[in-house]
Amino acid sequence: MFKFLKGVVAGSGSGPNNLPYNIGDPYPSAWGSWTHHRGTSKDDGTPVSIFSLSGSNANDGHLAAGRNGVKRLRTVRHPNILSFLHSTEAETFDGSATKVTIYIVTEPVMPLSEKIKELGLEGTQRDEYYAWGLHRIAKAVSFLNNDCKLVHGSVSLASVVVTQTLDWKLHAFDVLSEFDGNNEASTGPMLQYEWLVGSQYKPTELLKSDWATIRKSPPWAIDSWGLGCLIYELFSGMKLSKTEELRNTASIPKSLLPDYQRLLSSMPSRRLNSSKLVENNEYFQNKLVDTIHFMEILNLKDSVEKDTFFRKLPNLAEQLPRQIVLKKLLPLLASSLEFGSAAAPALTALLKMGSWLSSEEFSTKVLPTIVKLFASNDRAIRVGLLQHIDQYGESLSAQVVDEQVYSHVATGFSDTSAFLRELTLKSMLVLAPKLSQRTISGSLLKYLSKLQVDEEPAIRTNTTILLGNIGSYLNEGTRKRVLINAFTVRALRDTFSPARGAGVMALCATSSYYDVTEIATRILPNIVVLTIDPDSDVRSKAFQAVDQFLQIVKQYHDKTNSGDTTGAASGGIPSGNALLGWAMSSLTLKGKPSEQTPVASANFRCASYLCPL
Template sequence: MAFLSGFVKSGLSLLGKDASAFPYTIGPKVEWYENQSIWSLHRGTKKEDNSEVSIFTFDVVKNRNMVQLAKHAYKKMRTLRHPDLLRFLDGVENDQAIMIVTDAVEPLSDQLKQNADKNLTLWGLYKIASAIKFINNDCGMVHGNVRISSIFTNKAGEWKLGGFELLDSMKEESPMIMTFGGMIPDANRYASPEIKKSGWTVIKDLPTSATDSFQLGCLIYETYNGHMDSTDKLMSTRGDIPSKMQNVYKLLLTTSPKARIDSERFLDEGLRPQGFFSNEFIQVNLFLENITIKDQSEKDVFFRKLDNVIETFPQEFSIHKILPELINAFEFGAGGPKVLSSIIKVGGHLPDEEYVKVVIPCIIRMYAAPDRGIRMALLEMLPSYVDRLTKKIVNDQIFPHVALGFTDGVPMIREQTIKGILLLVPLLSDRVINYDLLKYLAKLQMDEEPGIRTNTTICLGKIAKHLNAATQKKVLVPAFARSLKDGFHHARIAGLMALNATAEYYDAQDCATRIIPCISLVLLDKEKPVRTQAFKTLDVFIKRVSVFADAMPDTAIVETVASPQVTEGGPGGPGTFARSNSASAAAAGVAGVLGEATKGFAGWAVTSIATRVSSICAHCSITSVLSNDFCMS
C-alpha cells in the first residue's frame, strides 16, 4: 500500500491546488512506458463509481522543451472522436502538469509480448488502418506518429490509436510535424526515406497519406517480427507477415511517396474475397458494427452462424467487445431469441458480480418481452443461467413473467414452462410455491393436452419436497388420484410413479384408506405398463403399511377386572356375574372360531398378493415414454 500511495502522491503533486478537485485516483505507473513516449502512463480509477481508467501525465516543469507537443496532443484528443481512436474522458491542463484521462488501456507491446491471438492481431491492424483512413481521408490530417508505442489495447484486446503529439493539417501555417517531428522518441527510426533525405518539412508537399502509410508498413513489420532496428530491413526481411498481406505491405513501403497506397486501399485489398481480412472473426465484428443497417433475414443468418463459432473466439474479446454488441442488438430488436444463446455462452465466462450487472438485466428484459420465441428460448436455456439467479430476482422479476406461460395458448409454451419451473422452484418463496404455483398446476392437470397433464403430475411429484407439510397432506393424494383416472395411460403411469416417489410424505391412515384403494383401481388396467407400475407402487405402500401395522399394539380393547361380589338376586347378584362370565366365554369362543376360520383365508390373500407382486417385480419391466431428463426415478 505504501508503494501505491507513493504513486498517487507523485501524480497528484503535479496538479498542485487542483489535486483535491481531480475526480480520479492516480494509481501505479507503467514504469517502462515513459522511455518510449513524452507521457507517463498510470492506471487509475474514477472516484464516483470506482471504474477503471488510464491517466497520461506530463510534468510541465521537468519537460519544458516538450510542452508544445503535450499541449497539442491534449487539444487534439479533446476535439477528435472516432471509435478506433483512444477515447478522451477528462483532463487537466495547468502550469505544472497536463493530464489526460482515457478508457482503461494497456500499451500494445504488452499484448504482442504475450503471443497475441492471430485474430486479435489482424483485427487490430484493421482498426488502426481504419483510424488512419479517418484522419487522412476524412479529416485531411497527418498523424505522423503511427507506431507500437502510440497504440493501446482495451479490456477486449482491441487496438486504439493514440499519440496525437504531431497530428495536424498540412493546411496550417506551421504544422506540428514540420517543427517538432524530430523530437518524438525514436522519430528517425520510423522516418520515411524522403524525410531522412530532405527533412520533416518535405511532408507538406507529399500526399496526405504518404507519411502514415509508410509508418503503417513499419507497424505491420514490428507486429509480426518484433523490434525494427532500421528501415533497411523492411523490404529485405518480411519474416512472419502473412503471405496474403505481403504484396500490399510492399506497396505501403515503396520509396516513391506518390506510389504508396493509402490505408483505404490497404483495407479494400484485405477485405476482398480470400483477402487477408477475409476470415470469420473479422467478418463477425464488421457485421456487429454495422448491424443497424442490416435487414432481418441477414441478422437471422448471422446469429445462427455466430452461435456456432462464438466459443472459438478469444474469451476476453468476446466478453468485453462482442457481448456488449449482442446485448445492444437485442435492446434494439436486432436478433430476438437467436441472440440469446450467444449472450448466455459468452456471459457464462463472467464472474458472478459482473454477470449480475451485465447479463441478468438483459435476461429480465427478455422475460418481459411479449415475443413467444424469446420466451421459449429463455426456458430452454434456463439450465445455463439458473445458477446465477438470486431468490429476489426470481420472485420479484422473473416468476411473474414465467407464470404467464402456464396459461399460454401455445401448448409448447405451457409444456416448457412446466419443465422450466422445476429449476426455479428452489429459488421461489414458500408463498409462491404453496399458493401461486399450485394454483397454476391444478389447472394444468385438467389441460386438454394429455402430455401436459402427464408432465404436470411429474412436476408435482418433483416439487413435493418444497411444499410445506399441510400442503403436502392436502394436495398430493387428490392430485395423484386424479391422474390415475386419466384417459391417457402415460398420465396414469406418471401418477403411480409420483405416488411412489412421494411415499415418505404420507401417514399410515392415508396409505391404507386413500392411496392403496386408488392404486387397486388400476391393478387390472387395460394397458400392461400401467398394471406393472401399479403392482410396483402397491408393493411399496403395502410394505409401508405393514411397517406401521407391526408397530401398533395387539388390541385397542382396554380390559377391566371387576371386584367379585356375591349377592342374592337383582343387579349385581350371583346370577348377573355368572351370565357375564358366560358372555365373555362365548365371545372368546366366537373369536377363536373366527380366528381359525379366517386364518387360512387371510394367509391366502396376503400370500397371493405377495406372490403376484413378487412375480411381476422379478420378471416384468416398464419402459417409460417420458424423456430421461424428466422422469420420476
C-alpha cells in the same frame, strides 16, 4: 462542477490529490515521454487509464507538445481513437525546483506491445487478430487524413493501445497538426513538434524537414509511412531501431506485402492512402474480421442473414481466439440480444460462449442479459430460454427468480401453444426450488391445477410428475391441501393411462408426507381400483404402490401393538427416492435420448410420453 469543467477544458491547476481518479501502477512502456498508469475512479471504482507527462517548468517543449496532445484528443472523436475523459495540470515543489505535470484520463487501455505478450497468440489466430487491429488503426488514420485533413505524425506500435474488449485505439496526439497543403508558399514547419518523433520513424522528406515537398504531397503521405512502420514492428516483434530495417520483409504476410511496400514508397505522392489499405480483401477478409464486422452492422442485416449467421456462430466461435470471443464477441452478442437486433438462434451462441467463463464471470457478463430477455415478447426467444434453462438455471439467485424471472415465465402456462406450455411446465423443475412459498401457493399451484386438466395428455402427465418432484418445497399445510387431491382426484382418474401411472408414482414418491389415516382412507382405496386397470403398466405400478402403502400401514400396526407410538402417525418411504429420481431424470433429459440411463421397462414405457409435443 465549475471547477471540474475548468479542469477538463483548460487544466484546473489543482494537484493530483484533487484529481477524481486514483493513480495506480505504471505500465512498462508508453509513447514518448509519457507514463501510462492504471487507474480507477474515486466515485465508483471504474477502471481508467491515466497518462502523465512532467517537465521542469511550464515552458518546457515536451509540456507544450503534451498540451497540444490533450487539446487534440479532447476534440477528435472516432470509434478507433482513444476516448478522452478528463485532464488537469499540476505544479509540485521539491525544494527550489518546480515540476509541472499534465494528467490525461481516458478509457482503460494497455499498450499494444504489452497486450500482445499477454495474449500469446500464434499462427492463424495471431494473424487474424493483427488483421482486425490493423483494420481499426487504418480506419482511424484515414479519418484523420482524409476527413479531418490532419496529420498524426507519429504512427507506430507505441501509439496504439488496446481496450478491455481488445479493440485497438490510436492515441499519442502530441505531434498532430493540420495539413496546410494549400499554403505551398509557406516555408515554416507544418508539424511544430515533429522533433518528438524518432528519426527511424520519419520518411525522407520529414527527416530533411523538406516542408515544401510535404505540402505538395497528399495529406496521408507521412502517416502512411507510419502505418508501414507499425506493420513492420507488429510482425517482426521488434521495435524499429533504424529506417533500413523496414527493407526486411521476411515477417510480412505475403498478402499484405504489396500494400506494405506502397505505404513505404520513397515518393510521397505514390504512397498508399490508408483508406485504400482496408480495401485489401485478401488480407483483411478472415473469419474474425468478418464475424466482428457482421456483429457491428447487425442492424443493417435482414432476418435471413441474421438467422444464417447466428446458426453458424456457435461452431465458428470455437475456431476463433478464445479471449477475443469472450472479451469482444460475447459483449457484442449480449448487447444485440438485449436491444432486439439479434435473432433467437443467437441465444445458443451466447450460452455456448458463456460456458467458457468462470461461474463468477458468467454471473456478471451473461446472466443479466438472460434475465432481461425473459421480458421479451419474441416467442422464439422465450422458447430458447426455456429449452436451455438447464444450462443457466442453477446460476440464477432465488431473489432474481422470484422477483424478476417467474412472472414472465408464468405467462407461458396460459399460452395457446402446447409446446410452450410444456416447456414452461418443465422449466419449473429448475425454478420452483427458488420460488418463495407465497409465489408457489399464490401462483404456481393455481397454474398447475389448470394444467392437470389441459387438453394435451402429455402436459397432464408431466404436471403430475412435476408436483411429485416439488413436493419437498411445499410447506406442510400446502402439501396436505394439494398433493392427495391432485394425485387421487385428478391423476388417478385421468383417461390417459400414462397420466394414471404418473399419479401412482407421484404418490409413492411423496409417501413420507402422508399420515397413516390419509393412506388408509384416501390413498389405498383409490390405488386398489387401478389393480384392474385396462393398462398393464398402470396395473403393475398400482400393485407396487399397494404393497408399499400396506407396508407403511403394517409398520404402524406393529408399533401400535408394541406401545411405540413414535412416528406412528406418519408414513415411511422404502423406495420413493428412486421414483422421484426417475421423474426428475426423465424431465431433465428431455430431448436427449442418447444420454438417458437405462431404467426398468415399466418406468421407461411411461417416460416415453415425456417427449416434446
